[in-house]
Amino acid sequence: MTATAQTTSPTRRSTLSKVGHWAMNNGALVGLILLCIGLFIATPAFLTIPNIINIGIQAAVVAILAFGMTFVIVTAGIDLSVGSVAALGAMVSAYSFASLNLPGILTVVVGLGVGMLAGSISGLAIAYGKLPAFIATLAMMSIARGLTLVVSNGTPIDTSDTVNIFGSRVAGIPVPIFAMALAGVVCWFILSRTVLGRSMYAVGGNIEAARLSGIPVKRVLVWVYALSGLFAGLAGLVLAGRLRSAGPQAGSGYELDAIAAVVIGGASLAGGSGRATGTLIGAILLAVIRNGLNILNVSSFWQQVVIGCVIALAVGFDVFRRKTDS
């Protein structure tokens, strides 16, 4: 499927070592399971159906951003603008409703469209303008946040009822979880079932080889950042829908959570690897840590320390696995 984990198992291997090998390849998942067991022992309030649904809802925004980020990281890029682009998409959507009186469905299209446009601009700057991804998206981060402030004049704006659906429940299903699932399936489908997805792995693996084998590298890169922007737009709508308003500072710092989720999920910042399932696990892991530490009433200072340790552990584990595999 991908250039990542699937290694052929040697002949004859004991069950124990098979389990060990599986655990090595699914470090984030194993970590997640262990964490859940630990939190359940610490507090029974953790493993209840309503709380699991809470975690899903709270993971949704970062997970959607992280799915978009997966494309970017697969191509060895980085997108620092997703938190700001999410805020901009939501804010322009809210503005189009509150000040321009656009009908509800159009306010959703506007939110997604603004996100995709911002991503496309970053992509064009990277592919054709030869800007390093770090710089182009850093600039976009500042531009998008600035425009969010310009549009909002520094105060939150109420969103349309249609956008608010993104934060509510329909037929008992929380829409954020549904949106997260949809984004995940789209991410998985593009990465593993389309030519575009295969091209992304090729570009991330070796950009020069990809170019020489006839892959339209520039077009692929524009698509990658456009998709990241589109997913950011969706994440912004979910965030705004949950609060029924778009805030000028919404999503600040979320880009780092999104990158962390992708990396915890087993993708390498060097490019060429990454899977939608891994990213989902990474995002859920972050949400579980925050939820669990809240429930245990652990100080926010320690929460930051714990999350930092998890990121370092995840990446360290990944490096170790690659070494033993090769």
Added chain:
Amino acid sequence: MSPVNPTRRQTLGLTAVLAGALSLAACNRGGGEAGGEGGGGGGTVMLSVSTQTNPFFVQLVDGARKAADELGLTLEVQDASDDASTQANHLQNAITQGVACVIVNPTDSDAVSASIEALNAAEIPVIAVDRNATSGELVSYIASDNVAGGAQAAQALAEAIGDTGQILVLQGVPGASATRDRGQGFTEEIAKHGDIEVVAEQTANFDRAEGLNVATNLLQANPDVVGIFAHNDEMALGAIEALGPRAGSEVFVVGFDGTGDGLAAVEAGTMHATIAQQPGELGAQAVEQAQTVVEGGSPEAEVQVDVVVVTAENVSEYL
């Protein structure tokens, strides 16, 4: 041939620079003496505000602008975007501009001190508003009484829940002075109400989305909670989203700041009370003190702007 041209050019350039410098100096002197004639920044008051992304500071700046218009004062507003070094640059520029007075709303009480000392050295009077500075000399400090506000919040919440039951506290950005002062006032006052138990205190960083997530999580672990105090309205509004229909009927939420959205929630009955600072009044008071300074008078060393408990009963006065 060739040495002539550069020399002529140099002479021209030098003349231009000299002329510019002279006119600038003249302006500066004129402005400084006349106090408020505008040119060269002489009569200008600079307001360096920590951020304009928070409605509170937007209202503070609006209040300051309004007061400056009324007093006929030139006010130059600089937004530090919550970045201490940007603010340091603005304050440095104030010195080069030679403004008559600086009103600073520090992003960080420690970081701003060096800049204030530099302004002191340049003999430009400095007024701090909303947040104090650790060192450096201020001619005036204008702030709301956050400790008293925290105590007022505790009283309002205790009254709402009938002086008994479990409550949650959503704290602001860890270490920020507003977090410390509001928390201190609240904790001291709530301790006097023996039947009220604070079952959890967690930060939500003054942010609405975090307020929603953290309140949801805390309610999961503490289903019997009857009251929530949030260190600002944004987090209180997040908590109200987390409570859904229970907000205002089964669980009472008290916020802080009295922002537009906060007041609307009080009116709607989902927020029980908000402790309204009067940011516009903070800005206006700062400008009034600045006016006194510019005119050579002696300002008040400390101005405490009252905070008010806004409930459904008096919310119409603040909307």
